[in-house]
Amino acid sequence: MRLTVIGTGYVGAVHAACMAHIGHQVLGVDVDPDRIAALTAGRPPFYEPGLAGMLKRTVDAGRLRFSTSVAEAVRFATMHFVCVGTPQLPGADAADLRHVEAAVERLAAHLPGGAESVLVVGKSTVPVGTAERLAGRLGTAADVAWNPEFLREGRAVQDTMCPQRIVVGVPTARAEARLREVYAPLTAVGVPFIATDPATAELVKLASNSFLATKISFINAMAEICDGTGADVLTLAEAMGADPRIGPRFLVPGLGFGGSCLPKDIRAFAARAEELGLGESVAFLRQIDEINTRQRRRTVELAERLVAGSFPGRRVAVLGAAFKPGSDDVRDSPALAVAEAVRGRGAQVCVHDPEAADNARVAHPALRFAPDVTKTCDRADVVLHLTEWPQYRELDPVALASVVRTPAIVDARHTLDPKAWQAAGWTLCAPGRPRLG
Known part of the structure; x- marks a missing residue:
């Protein structure tokens, strides 16, 4: 055809x-x-x-x-x-x-x-x-x-x-x-x-994205509860996901969603429902959006605790700029939102991303970028793992410990092996999990 x-x-x-x-x-x-x-x-x-x-x-x-x-x-x-x-x-x-x-x-x-x-x-x-x-x-x-x-x-x-x-x-x-x-x-x-019919087809996309966003924000809300109670959100998610009525996919805690689809789609869906006089039906999407945005602030707060509550003069290494791995898209990137927030509090921020650095440099010219992880982490007081690229998961924590000033890391994507990093002398924090090291 x-x-x-x-x-x-x-x-x-x-x-x-x-x-x-x-x-x-x-x-x-x-x-x-x-x-x-x-x-x-x-x-x-x-x-x-x-x-x-x-x-x-x-x-x-x-x-x-x-x-x-x-x-x-x-x-x-x-x-x-x-x-x-x-x-x-x-x-x-x-x-x-x-x-x-x-x-x-x-x-x-x-x-x-x-x-x-x-x-x-x-x-x-x-x-x-x-x-x-x-x-x-x-x-x-x-x-x-x-x-x-x-x-x-x-x-x-x-x-x-x-x-x-x-x-x-x-x-x-x-x-x-x-x-x-x-x-x-x-x-x-x-x-x-x-x-x-066309209306149902239009709704399929909006409803699907809203459901996925809800699932992600739900487990991130549970991570907040775990932080306040000493529970472990990864074990919680595993146990919940074992129920076939719930399933494990998208039940992954962390920094939350970004990009050009989920955030704007749930907002547009709620706005359209309100135009139609049906806003109460999807009012929960406003809360989903707020929970998702809050994960960025919580990640900044985790990092701040690892530098004794003060960012000015500290060197912060950020691993990840794309909103997700496998893409060079930096639109509404949670990683860059955190990097900018940390810079705004007085830290010296250096960012690495294997594919999205050029786009991120254009969108965020005030941030500094480095061509490899070693240069990014040079004399860092804390490392923030914000986009779950496979190459970050494969980093050698022993080798990286010799590069940084302080071996402290926030694993905002829950993909690093906490035992390996702790054994290498690192203090590791992750949303919804007990602090290690």
Whole structure:
């Protein structure tokens, strides 16, 4: 099939490459000419494992190309996936839909009237009711369906090629049939295909992200209780997760969630519910958001206790800048929020990240960065482990103890071996766990 992808950010670039990989002819469209040039050369403009190779193979095979022209997209295909961002509105909790609306407006300007064969498929995360409103804008020029993405940065290619489910919200049987054809190579190997109405499809993404955020914040709330009672949150989580009704996934205490999805999605969901007069139904999401934000303050307080309650003049090493491992995305990064808070209290902060340092340096120019862990930790009074990159888990605590001024570490992600670090002479603190050393 021939299809276009409007917007080539994290979602769009991955979707375009993966659809070309399974055999479709794909045209990716973006307003950013530099991004289009990079993608045309087979270079993704961001770090995502597996994407560079897939991009190069599909471009070289002639199944994937890129353009800045929406008019070309309309000539190329009659199915258009809209994959633009929906960030949080400045100064508000609601989603900023300007990019989605602009993409649809650009399509509308080139679509012939009464083109019943045209299908616009939204993949962006949007407030419920958006598809219906956009369908009203397009009228008879196109059908509008919604096909939410469930990608995890760092695993986006894997999640597209081997999804746990494909959800489509369709206005007609014809639209459903066309989307079944698009995803036939995946459903042929057993991927569930769930067809529903557009409003339900929009809600699936919002409800799923809200549930995951709730699970993460719940165990972090329990970590606070453990800190006040002497209990161990990791054992608590293990015992809770053994119940199949609860399960262990996302029941992981630590610094909390960040990035471009969960925080803004739960805020936008709550804001939309309030617009509809249904705010009481999801009022708990406000508390979930507050619990998550509080983990950053608690991590700063843990670090402050390890430097005798005073940051001024102290050297603090921060391991991690990306909001999660496997990504160079620093949007709403809990690690950088902690680093900035510590710097704001007078500490000298040095940050390391294996992939996100360049992006972090642009977003946080007041922070200092080092190219390796040894230089980052040089004469540090405390080390903060804030993004759970595998290479940090494999650090030698004995070797690192010879670099720092004081062997003290906050494991805000609970991935270090506390016994190994304690045996090497370190004092280790982690949210919800008894202090070691």
